[in-house]
Amino acid sequence: MASRIEDYGLIGDCETAALVGRDGAIDWLCWPAFDSDACFAALLGTPRNGRWLLAPAGEIRRTSRRYRDDTLILETRFETEGGVVDLIDFMPPRGNASDVVRLVRGISGRVRMHMELVIRFGFGVDVPWVKKNPDGEGLLAISGQDMTVLRTPVATSGRDLTTIADFEVGAGDTVPFVLTYGASYQPVPEPIDPEAALKDTEDYWKEWCGRSTYDGGDQRGLVMRSLITLKALTFRPTGGIVAAPTTSLPEKLGGARNWDYRFCWLRDATFTLLALMNSGYTEEAAAWHNWLLRAAAGAPANMQIMYGILGQRRLLEWEAGWLPGYEGAQPVRVGNAAHAQLQLDVYGELIDAFHQSRMAKLKLDEENWSLECTVVNHLAEVWDQPDHGIWERRDQPRHYVFSKVMCWVAFDRAIKSAERFGFKAPLVKWRVLREAIHRDVCQRGFDAGLNSFVESYGSKLLDASLLLLPSVGFLPPADPRIRSTIDAIERHLRDGFVLRHDPREVSDEIQPIEGAFLACSLWLADAHVLAGDVDKAQTMFDRVAAVANDLGLLAEEFDSGAGRQTGNFPQALTHIALINTAHNLSDARAAAEKPAVQRST
Helix, strand or coil, X not given: CCCCHHHEEEEECCCCEEEEECCCEEEEEXXXXXXXXXXXXXXXXXXXXXXXXXXXXXXXXXXXXXXXXCCCCEEEEEEECCEEEEEEEECCCCCCCEEEEEEEEEEEEEXXXXXXXXXXXXXXXXXXXXXECCCCCCEEEEECCEEEEEECCCCCEEECCEEEEEEEEECCCEEEEEEEEEECCCCCCCCCXXXXXXXXXXXXXXXXXXXXXXXXXHHHHHHHHHHHHHHHCEECCCCEECCCCCECCCCCCCCCCCCECCCEEHHHHHHHHHHHHHCCCHHHHHHHHHHHHHHHCCCHHHCCCEECCCCCCCCCCEECCCCCCHHHCCCCEECCHHHHCCCCHHHHHHHHHHHHHHHCCCCCCCCHHHHHHHHHHHHHHHCCCCECCCCCCCCCCECEHHHHXXXXXXXXXXXXXXXXXXXXXXXXXXXXXXXXXXXXXXXXXXXXXXXXXXXXXXXXXXXXXXXXXXXXXXXXCCCHHHHHHHHHHHCCCECCECCCECCCCCCXXXXXXXXXXXXXXXXXXXXXXXXXXXXXXXXXXXXXXXXXXXXXXXXXXEECCCCEEECCCCCHHHHHHHHHHHHHHHHHHHCCCCCCCCCCC
């Protein structure tokens, strides 16, 4: 059985990432990119589906771990009867190839160590051909287009389709293991110096973190870990940011809502830009903006809610039936069929992201405004259609309130960009539509009997996305309709956390009830900041922060009953929300007389 989700740490090279358990096992790695097939898939199956275990051979008395300062270098300490040993795991910033480096460093005494390397390409099903490297250095594993080479001074042997090694480490000793990926039809990648790679990796992350402008006192450590995680989930060649490096980690343990999150969602666009720009990372914000521009290029009618890391549009969904799933949660899905859904909110996210970029004085492409006009004019024809909503429901389309609000945002930000920057635009038409959408939402999306906005027109149910109405500027935070909606959502908290769906709803689409959605809990904190309830916002922020694992990492959701993280891990949107809420709290505390940092409305 795989470890608990929160028992994993993350390492990566800004093109792919691996999950390392407390037990010293790498149970998940897609190579050579985030969206490639996994070569270690034990996370969703068994060790026979691929993993790399490196740990003491005998009884372990105590295990502890940490990241080395502000880096993505993971250090796990094993204390045994015979001594203490550190396992240092990292992936150097990619050069000519992608490497996973594992250093076993003796701290005291002598420790017997054991290694098991099970490589299974194709999501745990393809057994490679293993042989010695012709130059005598390293062990090659080849299957189809994929190849890895293992280099270590330790003698290895093969047993039951597994590469194993047993060795001892004494105080002051360091034993390196380097696993490198390469295409099978190309020359074997050149070896790297493990110790030099360690220094280069440490220097890279310290330099990157040194550019941060965030200074939030006690919250700084958690925010910096979130920023590092966001950077680690960025595909450096394109600037695209994946929602998570994993697929099919269940939203409900044992449930069927298991999705592939190794893609880039437009819905996260503005949140991402705010997190990066407010923290001083304008270069990364510009790269994300440029990815958005390229991905959205084309006919607005064909705009998708998500794209691949290169901007790919066809993310066909299929099931890996040979994998039993995380703790039996099936099916295991690869690809995401929701990419073909109509979700009107993405139009608002796109135009809002472009407006935020201008307000932050990012250098934009000259063709940007032409694209925006085309998108907004298309939205004028389709805004009143039903859609599948921000949560990508796979049932019948509805008139979701948040989708309509984001249509309003698209027109509002386009108007403000035209007015502020002197762009040519059909402002009269856009203003009329902005007012019509606002009136439509207030009349049909607010239930007077419930005294609350609702999930969709005609519904009696709530939805966590309604918490964003004040932050996007649809209505002032003090508006009685906003206050009563927040109050209604708070009445249905689950152990102090926000569920994205109304817990009173019973349908095949959302049963069994999933964990609390952590980003939504932080949206509630933001709503409290805007309303001036900073202490309540801090309480909610602290509640979410307490869910983070010992390394500061957060999944998509939290099952308060089981006391466990659930959903794909680590989740970009959760860490983005944490960064933004921390900024809002810091600004509110530092200058109570000034409004919290939010979208420019």
